[in-house]
Every structure is written in C-alpha cells, then in structure tokens.
Amino acid sequence: MNNQGPFNDDDEDIDGYVKIDRYNPELIKSISGHYEHILKALGEDPSREGILKTPERVAKALLYLTHGYDQDAKAVLTSAMFKEDYSQMVVVKDIEVYSMCEHHMLPFFGKAHVAYIPNGHVVGLSKIPRVVDIFARRLQVQERLTNDIRDSIQETLNPIGVGVVIECRHLCMCMRGVQKQNSVTTTSAFTGAFLAEKTRTEFLNLISSRLS
C-alpha cells in the first residue's frame, strides 16, 4: 500500500478498512489518460501550464470520492460492538454526507440521521458515521444510500430496529438540468420497531430538536 491516498498510516494500520491499493500509480495513470482526452474533447489544451496536472488530480479525487467500494461496513461495525444493557433509542444525527449521483457523477450532499434500538449490543458511536461514509463514497442514488445504511446496521448489529433519514441537495438539479437551487430531497428507511408510528415519531422528534 503506498501513501498517496488520503488515509494516513494510522487509518490503514489500526482500522485496516482499505482493502485494495486504490491509489496505485497504474490506476492513476490509466484514469488520468482518459481525462487528458476529455480535456481535449472539451476544447482545452491539456499541455497548458494551469491544467497540466489536472488529469492526475481528477483521477486521485475520483478515487477518493469512490473509496467506499473498498470498505466493508460489516467489518467496521463488528470491530466495535460491545455488550451493553441499554435498550433505549440511540440517535446520531447531523452526519455530513458527501456522495455522487450515479446518473451524472455530480455531487449530492447534506445530512444523515441514524438511530437504532440495541438488542444486547451497542456499537462504537464513530462507527455509524463511518458506515454512512462507506456507502456515500460511491456512485449512488439517495434512496439506495439510505437503504444500504439501514440494512448494514440491521444485519450486523441485529438491533430491535433501525431508522435512517437523509436530507440532500443534488448538484445535478442545481447547476444543470432543472436548475432548482433550493430543493432538498429527503429519504427514509426503517426496520423493526421503527415501523411503528410511536417509535418513528420519537426518532423524527429527536432529529428535529436542537440542543441550544
């Protein structure tokens, strides 16, 4: 594994989440080559000083923006599951989401709110945003992202229920196409206890409340 990627040595050594060498020179060279052609096709001069290194930068950026493909949500969750006698709802809200729509490869971004009710085990809190990132850092549609997060937590932790709400702006709807600058898309996915109105309402109230 070389160190050209965004992961520092600690991330790689301690967590071991990155399974393949996503930043290997051959892969970067191959993607860069395609971007050189794209720049030409767009009417640019790829030998111009300002964009000489752009194909390589884009290649590295794209590899970073899709690094979730190399990560395993189940491994992340099981790496920090603790037996705990806590049976109320655990909510991690306002988790930043940066993903790319699979139709236009343009960003969509916003917030995810994730809750679960433990069934004998709790999970390390940081692992929930990690799971969000693992599924967000790929080509996605917001609906599938929402379901992926729900399913991985339900299948790995086997809680009483899981709730996921995601709110995002899609740049493909803002800077092109229909050009609606302020539209926000909300998606949700639930399992178990969250399918009951009372639990779902508690979750929705908790994510809309503010501490200050």
Ligand SMILES: Nc1nc2c(ncn2[C@@H]2O[C@H](COP(=O)(O)OP(=O)(O)OP(=O)(O)O)[C@@H](O)[C@H]2O)c(=O)[nH]1
């Ligand atoms: N359901 C869903 N649709 C998405 C998401 N991200 C982008 N899209 C939509 O994907 C659709 C692709 O539609 P097409 O008609 O094939 O593509 P297009 O001609 O570029 O569509 P316009 O964006 O309307 O110009 C668009 O309606 C986008 O708004 C997403 O996360 N979920």
Ligand SMILES: [Zn+2]
């Ligand atoms: Zn799109």
